[in-house]
Amino acid sequence: MKITIKALCKLFGKVKAVDNLALEIRDGEFVALLGPSGCGKTTTLLMLAGIYKPSSGSIRFGEKVINHLTPKERNIGMVFQSYALYPHMTTFDNISYPLKLKKVHKKEMMKRVQATADMMGIGELLDRKPAELSGGQQQRVAVARALVKEPAILLFDEPLSNLDAKLRLRMRGEIKRLQESLGVTSVYVTHDQVEAMTMASRIAVMNFGVLQTYGSPNQLYDHPDTVFVAGFIGAPPMNFLEMRFEERDDGFYLGSQALEIRIPDERGAQAKQNDVPQRVIMGSRPEDVSVVAERDGDFKAEVYLIEPLGREDLVTFRFDSEEIRALTPAPFHGQIGETMSLKLDKEKVHLFNPETKVSVLRSGNGGSS
């Protein structure tokens, strides 16, 4: 089922929880709503579920506007962070509850519950109560309950947040595979960018109720639209430095007190076309910063902190009063306090307007969406 959201707003009193949201989710697509807590992603999900009524704007399932339909009339399944199982019912009763309400025939109900439970690997646990199940099993019951009525749309509200790290990784894969094999249109709310990146085919990043960007994980990672998206996607986060943008006869330059770099012509030209201001925010991911021999370096900085990550070491450098982080191959050969030469990958430099916080490297008309 295709979902089309247009000019959607939700007000709680005077607080705008969701502000003029536009989003299109293709049939069978897995979309993640990503953002920090309080960004409006759960509110959006609850509007899709029919728990909250939109203040204005429209939500369509297929071609039909469903703004005023009750949750019951929407044919959706939802999985909650707290699992939201009914503690007084057995696993069987929990899973069969949606079917019971639909007055599905008893034999048919037994068959469907058993099949769904088997698919989720909890076929043996049907007579247990939720309190007798582990967190992972409870989550499987919750997913089974959402799936059993064969919904047109699946909604997930941070379903993995309460699981431990190892189980989370496993359930992440299982949910993704399940979604792919069933082909049910799914919306997945999370504040964990790794979850969003690994599971979703497209990610909608939200902040303060406003949609920041909407695109595939790679698109968001390689071409972030705003400073917020650039800083939110990717771990460790992107470095930001305030710099001067200059066009000279031989090309485009970025400069500050400590360093000056020449950026590729096409990047410079694109920025110029987007009315780049004199001062810009330059962004560079830690993996695009490397330690090099002195003659190849763009600038020098002092080692401030070394954090081994196993495969790589995350090193924080200081220069002037700025900080920059670099991911270097482990083991890192350097001492705290030592001055080293650093080089930025200019092909992967991002530029943002410090006023609007919008990227000046975007193709198109440069207007923010």
Add this chain to the structure above:
Amino acid sequence: MIVRPKVKPVLAYLALVVPSSLVLLGFLWLLITSFSTRTEGLKSLGWTLHNWRFLWESPFGPGYPSIWQITLNTLLMSLIMTVIVVVVSSMTGYALARMKFPGRKSFLSLTLILHAFPSVTLLIPIYFVLLWITKIPLIGRGVPLLGGFGYNTVGGVALVMVAFQLPFGIWIMKGFFDNISWDMERSALIDGASRFKVWWQIIMPNIRPGVAALSVFSFLTAWNAYLIPLTFTAGRAGKSVVLSLYLQNFISESVMTEWNAVAAVGLFQLIPVVVFFLFTQEALLNIYGGGRKGGA
């Protein structure tokens, strides 16, 4: 130092045993008194069943209603009040905890004010209300067993008791509903339940301890009520009399008070309370354990 771990439980038991034995001593005294002709402290000066004769004959003559009629009255009054209070509080509490409607906040503060309101000041206005209800045909005084819902009827007294108990009940129930996670309710709505089904099939089974606690409190309040039955029934010997008023018959101004009989009737009134308590103490303890997490 080695003794130390053992000192703590001993102190705890001491703190429990001393006050409870004082209370128990009072009950023991009552028990001995009720089976004695006279007592000197805890010592009986002669055993007798005379004080308990009210169980098989009316000590005030045949014109008085029998103790069993009175017990039935008390039981009916208490049950009616408990059922109405629990049903109305569960629904009101749910609405206040979960639904948005105009006047919700003022309703909440109003119930709180009513809860704190000195009920004695309302006795006279309520008397007129009951008199007015009496005039309504059938409902006034034509209901079998209860008499009706007007003045000098078991139903009428129950009605007044309900009114005084409701603010407390609503607040207690609202507290229990507040403790139930929204997600569970949302989940049920998405599963296709109506609001009423959510309330009845999902929420209510999960606040059973709350229902039990409120039932016990309401029942005991009604069972022991004195002022309201006294005010809204005509005389201690009327057909709508309840146990607490019956007890009063033994303490009169003109004749010497039979304290041994008072003890017996007092104990008799106590029996249902103790039985009720035995069966519900677990539920009562649950209130202090907080809402159930994850079921079981």
